[in-house]
Amino acid sequence: DTAVSQTPKYLVTQMGNDKSIKCEQNLGHDTMYWYKQDSKKFLKIMFSYNNKELIINETVPNRFSPKSPDKAHLNLHINSLELGDSAVYFCASSSREGREKLFFGSGTQLSVL
Amino acid sequence: AQSVSQHNHHVILSEAASLELGCNYSYGGTVNLFWYVQYPGQHLQLLLKYFSGDPLVKGIKGFEAEFIKSKFSFNLRKPSVQWSDTAEYFCAVNNYGQNFVFGPGTRLSVLP
Numbered sequence: 001d002t003a004v005s006q007t008p009k010y011l012v013t014q015m016g017n018d019k020s021i022k023c024e025q026n027l028g029h030d031t032m033y034w035y036k037q038d039s040k041k042f043l044k045i046m047f048s049y050n051n052k053e054l055i056i057n058e059t060v061p062n063r064f065s066p067k068s069p070d071k072a073h074l075n076l077h078i079n080s081l082e083l084g085d086s087a088v089y090f091c092a093s094s095s096r097e098g099r100e101k102l103f104f105g106s107g108t109q110l111s112v113l
Numbered sequence: 114a115q116s117v118s119q120h121n122h123h124v125i126l127s128e129a130a131s132l133e134l135g136c137n138y139s140y141g142g143t144v145n146l147f148w149y150v151q152y153p154g155q156h157l158q159l160l161l162k163y164f165s166g167d168p169l170v171k172g173i174k175g176f177e178a179e180f181i182k183s184k185f186s187f188n189l190r191k192p193s194v195q196w197s198d199t200a201e202y203f204c205a206v207n208n209y210g211q212n213f214v215f216g217p218g219t220r221l222s223v224l225p
Contacts, residue, residue, distance in 0.1 A: 033213075041151075041201050043215040056212050090156060094213075101147060102205075102213055104156040 003027050006091045006105035013081055014113055021076045021108045023091030031055070032074035033102070034066060035090040043090075049074050081112045115140040117206050117216035125222045126194055134189040134219050136204030146187040147205040147213075148178055157203065163187065174198070196225045 006023040013019055025032060033056075034046040048056035052068045063079045078085060091105040120135030138144065148160040161172025168180040178189045187204060204216040 041218045041220070043157075043203065043218070045212055045214075048212060101159045101162055102149075102157070104158070106156045 004103050004105040010109050012111045017081050018079045023074050025093040029093040029095045031094050033092045037088040083112050086112045115214045119216040119219045121219045123220045127224050129193050132191040132194045136187045138206045145207040148189050149203045151201040194223050196223045199223045
């Protein structure tokens with residue numbers, strides 16, 4: 001069984017569109033994250049949710065809006081996509097407010113044309 | 114704020130060579146330390162972690178890392194690399210209750 005699953009795996013879209021990436025974890029973790037990995041493989045935290053509440057919101061454009069309907073899900077909605085949004089987006093989860101290791105999803109490769 | 118640096122951007126080795134990847138962090142308090150590996154086209158997976166105790170930790174696939182508190186370092190080692198170790202390696206730091214901070218990654222290419 002996949003611990004952290006995110007869909008879709010690939011997303012190709014035009015500039016200006018709105019898209020969503022879904023993430024679900026079946027590990028019973030309290031904390032979920034979204035990371036962005038750019039073309040140089042640099043990993044940057046975007047958001048962190050603990051028990052459905054936003055904990056970390058790094059400098060991310062308002063076009064990015066996370067939504068956590070319950071603690072097992074953390075979706076990422078992106079409005080008005082721009083070329084610079086092209087990257088791989090990883091969902092992750094951990095227990096005990098990040099004191100344990102991170103479990104990563106398989107990533108969503110977003111290409112904005 | 115915490116930061117993590119990794120000494121090498123790209124390391125190229127022949128099979129059976131020994132590996133050491135450097136990692137330094139900036140936070141002076143108690144931290145948890147991790148090494149993650151990302152094989153081509155895949156997600157990040159945990160190689161090993163240090164929370165407390167013996168500063169020499171052993172992970173999967175023959176990797177080990179040594180925590181040297183005085184140097185704020187957590188270097189990754191493997192005595193003999195294989196072609197299948199070709200991947201991106203990330204050092205990460207987590208301060209209790211805070212966010213994970215990742216280093217910029219080191220790409221390892223192992224030549225057969």
